[in-house]
Amino acid sequence: MTVTSEPDLKEHFAETIARERRIEPRDWMPDGYRATMIRQIAQHAHSEIIGMQPEGNWITRAPSLRRKAILLAKVQDEAGHGMYLYSAAETLGADRGELTEKLISGRQKYSSIFNYPTLSYADVGVIGWLVDGAAICNQVPLCRSSYGPYGRAMIRICKEESFHQRQGYELLLTMMRGTDAQRAMVQDAVDRFWWPSLMMFGPPDADSPNTAQSMAWGIKRHTNDELRQRFVDMSVPQAEKLGVTLPDPELRWNESRGHYDFGAVNWDEFKAVIAGNGPCNAQRIARRKAAHAEGAWVREAAMAHASKHRPTERANALRPAPCPEQSAYGPHKEEESSKRVSPEASHD
């Protein structure tokens, strides 16, 4: 193996980035890149898991069985997305348990939007339309993230998220064509979620000092303001089609810019929510913390059981391949089936 100096490693890394190739888990990377990547992926993962709460709030009360199934499937997807992302973060040397500790202790954040309450069934539709819409705006560029595992996780997530957005919008269309009470419910939800959705893109570029480095490293593909503008441009015609009014009197098409002008975001509110003073911060963390703490005995039991039944290597080598007719449950079932993998083994 040739002796390679650090400047050469840096150059190789820079070249990989410049050629829009992927950095993979075993490649050399600057510490700053790695730290930023872990933080970004982890916070994205935390958002998916915390996001299950405001949405899950309406599953038991969904007003039709079909809507109930859709929402349940969506929340299930979110758990999955969180796990794909934690999995990507772990390829960088992070540990999921430690990331969970960081979330619970407030040392890592999640998307500010989930610190708002869901107060009516219309919120479910608006979250699908605006919140998932904003997430998609953010996420599609991340499919080209310089970090391989993250980009690949994003491709999968984007596919599933587009179903979610469509379902949310469809619910709103149905409600807007329904009763007066349904229409009022939708308008009220839009009034509450429009500005927080714009805040999902983060602070203005001028207040975002890490953006330049993140873009140079291929971690970020567009600036906060660029994505926010794109989101507004997409959402205004969608709002018109729904027949809802967006709560911004300054919203208007600017012919010379080729974009919609919009009013000033209340950045004080954003800062307050990020700092922990939003309407649901404590509640969201408390739920996550309780589930994790109250589940410890279960996780521990599973580990204890596994260590009691772990087969020895020698016993493993001597045992024949699993027989499908073996009874499903017996005292040593776990030993017998966790053998060496046969290439033809497919499950169920």
Add this chain to the structure above:
Amino acid sequence: MTDHDNPYDLLAEDHDGGHRWAFGTGFTDPLAGIDTSVPPGVDGAALAGFCLALGDDALIYSHRLQEWLTRMPELEEETAIANIALDLLGQARMLLARAGGILGRTEDQLAFFRAESQFRNVRLAEHADRDFAEVVGRLLIFSSWRLALFHSLPAATDPVLAAIAAKGANELAYHRDYAAQWVIRLGDGTELSHARMQAALDALWPLTPELFLPDASALAHADAGTVGAVLDTVLAAAGLSRPSGATLGPVSGHTGRDGVHTEAMGYILAELQSVARAHPDATW
């Protein structure tokens, strides 16, 4: 053009575009495209009653599982429980739609606008699990029983119900296996988990005799001996004892199948039906 190196492409291939990720979410009528006329020789009223009973079991059970989302001990279990809840909801939709087709009601009318005394679920379905041990213990009992019930449907029965049962049986085998693995892990895990798992079984067992009460109108009956044998195998592997003694008594001889429920049922329905009832003329 499918990229065969990309597993996500491959997984997407075999699915129907927008409907793949949750059964029944792509269309309004869960029995769409299926001939729902009652075959000659089949008692429509008995069929409707039986489908309602099985449908209510699944609907109410799914509700209890939904309450556990964001409260599970590990993220992987969130996915597992959501999956099981979704399966049962899917079964409920098809069964209610089948009953509804005969009774002249939609699945939603049945789910959201019936009174408590008209629900035919067993009281086991209503039970609020106090911890994860009760979640998996109750699921073990319920899915073992329900699977036996589906398997015992006579051949000359309604083809729609038979199809629902065939699909449901696959799902229930999976649920039962999930629950059994966990009961074994907890029973044969730590001292604490063993104690909790035994306590869970002790709390749940009184609800089981109701599952095997004679019911002349039912189209299928699960054999108590068969179900008991499955449970005994799991308990033995888990190092747990079969609880004895108490039975949750009937009310003037009536139980869940008669529309007489526990005090929990009122709260379940108040929540489940709240939004639909607040907007009785709305379409969702």
Add this chain to the structure above:
Amino acid sequence: MTDSRADWPLFEVFLRGKRGLNHVHVGSLHAADPQMALRHARDLYTRRNEGVSIWVVAAADITASSPDEKDPFFAPSGDKVYRHPTFYEIPDDVPHM
């Protein structure tokens, strides 16, 4: 510090789709034992799609090499699949991303 008695180890998941030629790495998950890992892999990575073949392997059992071994400080071929030790200090949140 997390409770290590309760931490489930990492498993890598490999799938072969119905018409695929070989198993491809799709991600990872945590499980207490291989049976649980297989079940979780089915739930999480296939949504119980029939006919998908699944392999799960404990990450600790994987021995890996990189196509591009430029780093002399890097262990020779045959190291763990993730080069970074898990006791790395995870960064806290920084206000503006």
